[in-house]
Amino acid sequence: MEQTPTQEAELDRMGEAESEKSEDDLVREWRFTRLSRVRKDAGARKNDRWCGEAAASDVDVHDLERLLRANCPLELAWEILR
16 A cells, blocks of 8 residues: 555654654663553552653663562562662
């Protein structure tokens, strides 16, 4: 299926926006996505705001995951690592 000129322009614009993101932005997005998954897997009631704050923090995502795998509640793991 061929794309219309409008669709092509939109795809070009999206590609340009993606390429303009800094490495920090990309890392923050990865951390947000990973923390969202961790939060859901833990069954925690934390929201996307928490994920955003956690993604912008210096907390090591892998350390957080290790604590959760050891059955530490998310809230306690977060307090330990902050």
